[in-house]
Amino acid sequence: MLTSVFIAAVSLALFWMAAFTLWWQMHAWRTPEVLAATRFGRPDGGEQLSFSLLLPARHEQAVLDHTIQRLLESTHTDFEIIVIVGHDDPETTQVAEKAAARDARVRVVVDTHEKKNKPKAMNTALPHCRGDVVGVFDAEDQVHPELLAHVDHAFRTTGADVVQGGVQLINFHSSWYSLRNCLEYFFWFRSRLHLHAQKGFIPLGGNTVFVRTEVLREADGWDPDCLAEDCDLGVRLSSVGKKVVVAYDSDMVTREETPGSLMSLLKQRTRWNQGFLQVYRKKDWRELPGLGQRLLARYTLMTPFMQAFSGVVIPLNAAVALFLDVPVGVAFLTFLPLVTAVVTFVFEVVGLHDFGVQYGLRVRLAHYVKLIVGGPFYQVLLAGAAIRAVWREQRGRNDWELTSHVGAHLTAAEPIREDVPA
Numbered sequence: 132m133l134t135s136v137f138i139a140a141v142s143l144a145l146f147w148m149a150a151f152t153l154w155w156q157m158h159a160w161r162t163p164e165v166l167a168a169t170r171f172g173r174p175d176g177g178e179q180l181s182f183s184l185l186l187p188a189r190h191e192q193a194v195l196d197h198t199i200q201r202l203l204e205s206t207h208t209d210f211e212i213i214v215i216v217g218h219d220d221p222e223t224t225q226v227a228e229k230a231a232a233r234d235a236r237v238r239v240v241v242d243t244h245e246k247k248n249k250p251k252a253m254n255t256a257l258p259h260c261r262g263d264v265v266g267v268f269d270a271e272d273q274v275h276p277e278l279l280a281h282v283d284h285a286f287r288t289t290g291a292d293v294v295q296g297g298v299q300l301i302n303f304h305s306s307w308y309s310l311r312n313c314l315e316y317f318f319w320f321r322s323r324l325h326l327h328a329q330k331g332f333i334p335l336g337g338n339t340v341f342v343r344t345e346v347l348r349e350a351d352g353w354d355p356d357c358l359a360e361d362c363d364l365g366v367r368l369s370s371v372g373k374k375v376v377v378a379y380d381s382d383m384v385t386r387e388e389t390p391g392s393l394m395s396l397l398k399q400r401t402r403w404n405q406g407f408l409q410v411y412r413k414k415d416w417r418e419l420p421g422l423g424q425r426l427l428a429r430y431t432l433m434t435p436f437m438q439a440f441s442g443v444v445i446p447l448n449a450a451v452a453l454f455l456d457v458p459v460g461v462a463f464l465t466f467l468p469l470v471t472a473v474v475t476f477v478f479e480v481v482g483l484h485d486f487g488v489q490y491g492l493r494v495r496l497a498h499y500v501k502l503i504v505g506g507p508f509y510q511v512l513l514a515g516a517a518i519r520a521v522w523r524e525q526r527g528r529n530d531w532e533l534t535s536h537v538g539a540h541l542t543a544a545e546p547i548r549e550d551v552p553a
Contacts, residue, residue: 135461142464148437149471151430157478159322159379169325171378174277174284182210182279183262183344187242187252191270192222198272199230199237207279212237213259215252223270248531249337250353250360257352266341267361273386274339281383282341291376292346293368295324296339297384301490303498307505308396308512309389310498314479317486321379327431328377332416332424334407334431335365335375339385346373357413358529359406366410366428370418381489393512398532400516404435405524436517476503 159169184202188195195214202212214227218241231237240259242252253267264286268274278296285294297320303313320336327333340361350367353360368375390396410416416428430437483502487494523529 135458139461139464142467146467146471149468153471153475155323155326156318158326169379171281171380171383172284172288174280178207178209178283179287180264180283181262182264182266183260184210184212184266184268185215185253185256186212186268186270187215187249188223188270189217189220189247190223192226194271195223195226196230198270201274203234204276205279206276207283210279211261213240213256215240215242215256217247218243250357251355254352254355260344263344264341265344265347267338269338271387272338275383278383285376285378289376290374292343292373293375294341295335295375295377297379298336298339299384299386300389301386302388305389307501308393308509310501311505311509312389314483314486318482324377328375330424330427332369332419332428333365333375334362337361356529357406357409358402359410362406363410367415370415397512397516400513401519402532404517404520407432407435408520408524
């Protein structure tokens with residue numbers, strides 16, 4: 132009897148968790164009006180803000196110069212690029228200094244911390260920022276030339292303290308996990324973050340995020356010991372009532388590449404999960420004024436672990452229903468999470484098609500097959516990253532495991548066929 136009650140309770144909890152996650156993931160597509168509201172407004176040609184663009188780079192000599200050149204092509208006329216390099220990274224420093232010698236808008240700041248990480252590097256550069264707004268990019272980013280003009284307009288027309296732009300992994304064809312990784316970013320930046328901004332609680336993205344300089348300095352910059360400094364900053368700013376605006380346009384997104392190996396992806400997810408756990412334990416989210424906001428914060432910060440748990444438990448639940456002698460009603464309940472899993476798969480297939488259309492990429496039948504077949508294996512990877520994150524946190528290991536980049540997103544992607552509507 133107790134076993135049946137436990138199985139039923141777990142099944143219902145998994146069902147509601149999956150249903151809520153799916154509903155939030157679909158936020159941007161609920162109505163045409165909601166979808167239209169997620170986009171940037173068209174710039175009016177005016178420029179009132181200046182930008183300090185932070186570009187932390189560590190062992191990124193292979194991709195750094197391309198990113199700097201892309202930023203220098205911006206149509207906005209008032210910006211500076213501050214490249215932050217480590218004192219122990221001569222190769223990347225050489226690339227940055229050559230770029231600074233070519234263009235006065237590029238400056239180099241050296242991070243001398245013995246223990247290096249991204250938030251410490253950005254805090255090192257913060258006192259050197261001259262612009263009204265601080266923007267953050269990664270060293271491998273491919274940035275649209277008109278992005279700053281759109282962000283300037285968004286700040287002026289909305290009164291925002293923070294503007295979060297879109298980021299999109301683009302090399303979906305590189306591997307089976309790259310496909311799922313790209314789709315995750317698509318749903319997160321295209322839809323989910325807009326819901327968070329609407330609710331007044333948002334874990335910010337790691338780049339293409341713009342914060343008014345005075346607001347950032349009031350917040351004392353980034354937490355130097357947090358492995359998810361972007362999420363932490365968003366939580367702290369949300370907790371003091373700062374206004375965050377999220378805008379997404381496929382033309383304006385910052386393009387990036389997926390991790391180059393499964394181990395690299397595992398380490399990246401471990402870092403993010405451990406960072407979310409650190410933010411949860413800091414409890415800044417408890418200062419949010421509304422009960423709904425606090426519940427959303429608690430759920431969001433623990434989501435990586437709940438998703439990993441559900442990815443392992445759902446198939447076990449189905450096995451219990453098939454092979455153990457349980458009441459018919461309990462057996463029926465064990466299949467409820469599978470219903471939401473199937474609906475999620477259908478939504479992912481539709482999302483992959485939309486992703487291909489928006490980015491002019493040819494999505495073949497093999498990609499849809501990889502998406503579906505790779506789902507369970509991807510859940511196992513997420514579960515492994517979550518377990519590893521908890522293990523590292525309990526052992527007090529918070530060293531920054533760097534994700535290397537080779538510029539896979541900079542190669543020519545397969546173009547979409549001309550007879551497919553864009």
